[in-house]
Amino acid sequence: MSYNEELEPKIDQDFVAVRYNVELEGPAITPENDPDVQAILPKDEPYRSIARAVLRGDTEESTIKVKEGLNSGIPPMDIINNGLMKGMDAVNELYTKGFYFLPDLMLSGDSMMEGLKESEEALGHKSETKGTVVSFVAEGDPHDIGKNLVVMFLRANGYNAIDLGRDVPNEDVVNAVREYKPLFMTGTALMTTTMTAFPKVVEELEKNGLEVPAIGCGGGAVRKDFIESFPMSVYGVKAYHTPKLADSILKDKKTWKEIRKKYSKIVGEFVPEYD
Amino acid sequence: MKTRYGIALDIGTSGIRAQALDIENGKVISTAITLRHPLPGANVVDHLHFAIKVGRDTAHNILIDSVNKVIKSLNIDLKNVERVAVCGNPIQLSLFHNIEIRDLAYWGPHALERLHVTPPSRNAIIVNAREIWLKINQEAEIYIPPAIKHEIGADALAMLFKSEVLEKKGIYLVSDFGTNAEIALVIDGEVYSCSAAAGPAVEGQMIEKGRLASPGTICDLEIGDYGWKTRILDEDLIAQEGDTVDPSGGKIISSAESSVNPIGITGTGVIAAYSLGLDTGIISLPKIKSPDNKINLHKEIYLTEKDIENIGKALGAFRAAHLTLAEESGVFLDEIDATYMAGASGFYVDPHKSLNVGQIPPSSREIYQMGNTSLSMAKDIILDPGLLEKLQEIADGMRSKHITLATSPTFEKIYSLELAMCEQGMPFWMYNDWLTKYGFQKIPPKVSNPVIHKIFERDIPELGEYGLKITKIGSVLEAEFEGCTNCMTCALNCPENALTIENGLATVRTDRCSGMGCLRCELGCPQKAFKYEKLLTLKEKYETSKKLKYAI
């Protein structure tokens, strides 16, 4: 087309037609073409395909590519670290930038977990993770959306999150601490009648000589002053804060007292409840 | 000839309402209400929690004491009361009847096993006044309607029964709008029910400047010239025109003639603010676009971003519940022929705004605001006790189609989308896209001119020839605390002015106290001397004592 080649390139659209909607919001970039994501995605195969499948939340594709990789002799730990976890890193990046939202995270998390399952089967044992976190819903409480989100965020950030489920008897929580010696624990409750389980759990742990560096307590009915009225606990505000709290224990060896004081700084944003 | 009386009772989270009827001609003689519930607590779960702490018997006694006061306010000859019908949710009715309540507090089978709790039957039952300790003719029959599951009870039955949709062909949505919103989708008489724990934000609680409906609270807002026009409840709880304010700064643009001084904002007011805020763009979830990030409605009355988040989540629970019901029952939301709004909150809210914010489906083209259906059904039972059996049949037929949202994967998926919208600002078009990705239906487009039927002016239409009496109730809890330094922090922290303390002797009014859900008194005590539990060992008056005679 001659006019396309001759005339079109001469045009500066700023003087002809301005797409204000694009100016305002920024152009849509496919997730893979985002420059920060480009920096994270591995360049080599099969890692690149695995990471992209996780990025797109394509569980079928991630399972296929992981299986292919395992069959061709690649060590499972490499698949996990260089493929699956890189994909999740990219997902987290887009989530932080406000490009991806909760449901994207959930879908990508699923595809990562499927790939992880395959790899761990080949490995014969659980993979090495940053650390173990135990998550439960208070005894008597059937609501677990909050806990499911917490578990998803933890796993998306490389933690081995043990999901004890809902309506968990205090005894079982104590046993889980004994077994897993977690670096962090999360408890959620939606009702005022069930959140009374948390101080009881702490009491039982102390009685049995057990300890967790910090227990993040959150949920609809839970209030900060209630949680801070007994030791070992930290009032958790948003599900996506959880990995940062765990990180602060893992990397900076923060205690529950310190986390209470520096919550906003640790999670990296202004938290009205803590200011 | 002696008049034969019947008393209809509605025991709700925000208070007790009673009406005396002449059984012969069915007319209402008088009405008495309380403005609060006698047990401490801001919502029904708090009441439950308190009752468990203090002991079932004691809680029952406090409630009945208040019921008796209300009945006395009806000003009729109590010896001639033949029938009493009561209505309310399972927690209130169980407290009234003094039966097991722990199964309502702990829903998980583990907890119930551990405590050796057997959930009681909550079927319809007739008992005598003497069993309940009501100060009326001891032979009077007390009719207690059935509950369906521990989440949905006689009050939900009332709204279904009074809407008359159980006999009609068509698809109808019947919804309550309180803290525990019971919602039912009725398809050619088949009922699909659920209970959306929308949360106290819908009643104005968990909102910083939120209050239960009372004189001086902002109950509605409209777009006015250059600002938002407020409507405020006066002493008679009728809405009056208030000042017009600029929400971005709080400046008063124009003053109303008879300004009632505003002290807070109700749940319906919050919904109005949310609706206006979304429309005008001052709310751009999750942010408020004003210089101080607040929606300013008057000096000292405002909504914060946290408040907006809370109401957003509460409304999200409604919307997710609607979608879940529709998906589970296999219908589309825009196939709903009419939407019925029950309860006081459903009566006083502006349905256009409810529709705008998703509290009712946006495709609701025909809306009925029904008012207080619990009291209404109780009256029906008085006049036709055979109704009790019919209600039991309906309850039995409904059991299999109750959806527990807490354990529904559909609800979880949709509610996560709601969270993404109000906490992160995910755009609405993306929300709809995700619904499609999950294989669910999309939110239908908004209907432009819904037909609204508001049959009465008040949510309780007839007050009777003796009129309305507001009964003051409330018991007093007392305790002495060692180590008290008289710093008064506890009394100052109390958000409801329920507590006075002098030299370690604390006195708490149960009808003002927010109970187990608050505990600011205990949590704020610098000496850690204040222990709420001690208040719960009550004076002898309220302990169960067979020796007490409740003679008329």
Added chain:
Amino acid sequence: MKRFTKMVYKKPEEMVFGRSKFPVSQRWNMQFGAGYVVPEVKVAPVEGSEGSKEKMVAECRNIAQSACERAIAVGLPSFMLEQEHVSHQTNNPEWAAETTRVQAEILEKYYEEYGIRVSLRQTPADIRIEERGLGLRGSDYDNNIEETMEACAANGASDLCIETMGGKALSDYGIARGDIRAILFGIGVLGSIDMEYMWKRIVNICKKYDCRPGGDTDCSQANTAMFMAGGLLDKDVSHTVAALARGMGAARSLVAVECGAVGPLKDCGYENPIVKSISGVPIAMEGKNAVCAHSDLMGNLVCGVTDVWSNESVYHRQEMGGTTPEVWLQATGYEAALMNTALQTGQEEVLRDLYTLTDKYRDPQALILAYDNAHRIGKAIVKYGKDPYLRSRAAALEAGKIINEAVDANKLYLTRFERDSLDNTLKILEDLPADRDQFIDECIRAYSRKVPDFNPKNYEL
């Protein structure tokens, strides 16, 4: 029925305003697509004039009179007067007969006195109601349309047009909900079926008189999508989805030509460049001089290959510069004069390209109507020419492809909403069955209950 399976225009650069492969000639020395562009004016009778036949006739007379006078006053060599009927005119064929007659008389008078080339277009309203009971075929409304068509043709109309609304219930449903399958069913299948029904009749009526069957537009469907999509900042309906709907509209509007319509195709049809590339008939278009009626995002681009330049519609009333027939005929007249100057000086291709480039990247809806892209969509349509369903689907897919290519080449940028809705929509379209009957079955099952106004019997399905 003979369907287009080959392109009349082999190359897009053969297309230009003022010229078409099959020019049309009418009485009063009028030719379309024969080397010059004709301005058009269309005015809606003032409110209240539908109260009686006399008032309506007076309105129509005044409109014609004003237009003719102004044309002479500023020196226009030609113009077309179109009268879009209000429902009263179509419901009462005697009214239509009379209004057409008075307008024809006036036009003829001016033709005879000044030699100005004139054309009278009559467009009865599609007053049929798609409700279950009343029906699109054989109802009273339907019969009235037929009678009115006859009345107009018999009383001096140069050509007849109509804007068929079959399939609108479904496409409205789809547009409001972003359901591309419903849109495709409404436009591509139902729209095409109803077009055939309507146009076979019109062509037959015109055969009896010195009157041409002009053409149709997808105003009721693709234009609805365009209006609801709104401006750049509006987000109710995605602009990329509206662009796909426009592509489908072309596949449907083509049916009129296949039934025997000769053009110029009617002005509201923004899809006309696509239809012209396939069939070679002259077309009428509207854009920057139709702002009295609505806003669009391709006001200049649509001049590119048009043969008639229209103002779409305006209320009959007084402006500062005169009555609206005067004012808006002058506006379209000057634009046509510019195009004609270009034609006369051999600069028409330059002007065509300048028009096109002004809006080509303003919006996805404009992009696909640029004449080179319109030609591509035309090719996609004729590839499946025999099947209205497949060719509409192909048109939408090709439109999507065009948009994606422009985005990939960094010539057009999309917002996230436009991007995501385009991706989702294309995926759904690709997954649709390749078999027409299967698609129709699925849609009837899916939409019969949801769309209360839709009755498959109206389309003989």
